[in-house]
Amino acid sequence: MPDKFLKPYDPSATESRIYAEWEGSGLFNPDECVKQGVTRADATPYSIVLPPPNVTGRLHMGHALMLAIEDIFIRFKRMRGFRTLWIPGTDHAAIATQSVVEKQIKKEENKSRHDIGREELLRRIEAFAAGSHDTIVNQLKTMGASLDWSREAFTLDETRSRAVRKVFKDMYDAGLIYRGHRIVNWDPKGQTTISDDELIYQEEKTTFYYLTYGPFTIGTARPETKFGDKYVVMHPDDPRYRQFTHGQTFEAEWINGPITATVIKDESIDMGFGTGVMTITPWHSHEDFDIAERHELDKEQIIDWYGKLLPIAGEFAGMKIAEARPLIIEKLRAKHLVAKEEPYTHNIATAERTGGIVEPQIKLQWFVDVNRKIEGRGKTLKEIMIEPVRFGDIRILPEYLEKTYFHWIQNLRDWCISRQIWYGHRIPVWYRGEEIVVGDAPASDGWIQDEDTLDTWFSSGLWTFSTLGWPEETSDFLTYHPTDLLETGYDILFFWIARMILLTGFTLGTIPFKTVYLHGLVRDAQGRKISKSLGNNLDPLDIAAKFGADAARMALVVGNTPGTDMRISEDKVKGYKHFANKLWNIARFILEQANASGRVIDTKTWSSGPERDQLPAREHELLDQSDALIKEVTTDIEEFRVYLAAEKLYHYTWHELADKILEESKPIFAGADETAKASRAALLLTLLTRTVKMLHPFMPFVTEEIWQSLPTKDAPYLMVAEWPA
């Protein structure tokens, strides 16, 4: 009986020691498992890539949940004899990281990125990212994640950069990446373009104005964009405007004097909205841009890159939108051009990272064309995204999110992949006069590289295969791709999952993963979202220090179905700390009995087979019960019901093994029948061995610590012991 069992279980003293032992054994690496003979060389591979955390700071409980679930599958499969690989890594998270560092510099030195320059800014971001990286790695290890650190990757390192350049070039050559003047979401605060998915819509109460425009009345919530308007658009079938013909011009008194306007008839106009007629501002509206393209109309910029009015606004030039709007209305009123005003509520787009009010602008940008038929493939990128999910090659859990996925793809527009920030993969395009080189840098001098960087999701979209060494045909790539499981929060289904399916489908003609497991958001005890301003964040490191990583993992996993948000509180974690201690004491009691002096324990007779039929009825029954649990738990995990498996194990361990089986055994051990005692001790030892094995994926530390003291131990670490059957 080792002395350690004389005290209550102390996770803080145990967990870091055990992790170091595991790491030292090298057994997180599947090659090492084969070399050490714990995994067969011809075993079926099983792989997961860790969704790379952003190097913007530290992990939160959502990450802890992700780690717990993934580690459960990884440890389960490893114990089941698979050649199991879990690859760690981090994401440079372009805009997010740069904006964190920029804010810091602004606060501490009152300087902008332009004050310190591209090179110096990048140096500072890299230093910051390195610090975050180290914190994150420490957190990952604290949670017990059995990641193969020898394969760690970073979205911005050289291997991953090579993959990015290659995919960019392949897509460019296929005509799927193009550069063009299009309406983009411009963030005047962050001074960059952002994608549709980086927008947050916020409700705004404002005024809707009806303005007199020549013979028409037009409606608008944005009078400040109207300076350059010289087209009125109406539906060709609108009877109210039958007397006007397409192309007809007329004179009108407008904000800064008389103008000549042209009538345009276009079917996109909704006759039922407002007056059924509108003027257009093609430079600052998606819809207006499309109309202007269809009819080859002039486009003029009204608002500059900092959100201020340009000289076309006359006396209002140089003003910010917010200050100009009331002045413009005042002037229009004075000219009797305001026909009517009414209160109006609509959603305005803001930038997720900076909070800036997004202004649609026409800009020369790089795009991925999602609607173009790919030569030789006969399908579009949209179809490449839809098919594997529709045909069941990729399974999304919970299933209902498949519908959301399809719905999103239907509404998908071309993906703007260029960003006007400095941290990230520089667009791999070089110019020299009229010449252009795409892909790897040209060998000769005199070329100028594109100033922009790529959307961060472009590189993370390659993650399942770039981490495996692609574009080289490495044995890792050939062995472990497609990966088996991708587990992440449902909030990045579109950002990331969809893009991985797109980029993998195009590049490799295959799928990136077979199953997508989407967990819900982790909220605080009151159900509120975790946010800095509320200060309701629980740091996984603090929680692990206080209650143990095992307890944190169980608290996050039990009863937590995919796709459903959950609440976490210290009290909940505390409950599972008690459970870890319970298990510890169960082990102590059983080992005491098994190690009692002179007692000979032979657990072999407890395995299945003819000996089992000789057992007393009660022993037989308890083994049957344990067998049944093994079956259920195994099936539950295989069917991704880890939330159920965890609950069943908890219940069995505490309320069957401890409360019933141990209690009914006490009189036996108090009796005089040595044969019965030895027999019962062997039974308990068998049940304990099976239980710690099954609990190991969920609570790796305490189970490993117990395992190291078990006489039934048949592998150097529980981590690589055989799953019970």
Next chain:
RNA sequence: GGGCGCUUAGCUCAGUUGGUAGAGCAACCCGUUUACACCGGGUAGGUCAGAGGUUCGAGUCCUCUAGCGCCCACCA
């Protein structure tokens, strides 16, 4: 405006293919008997949001209603 989800014991949530309602926490009573007070034994508590339907049988499937929440969207 379009799509999706939720509503089960005081609280937080399970309930896998339809077969007489479950867990944890909280509450109440009892208990320190050879692991564990980070404990044990016991008690109480639900017309499964509401209405209708399919079925021998529905928390589970279908329709509608109400409340809550999330996602998407260029209505000028």
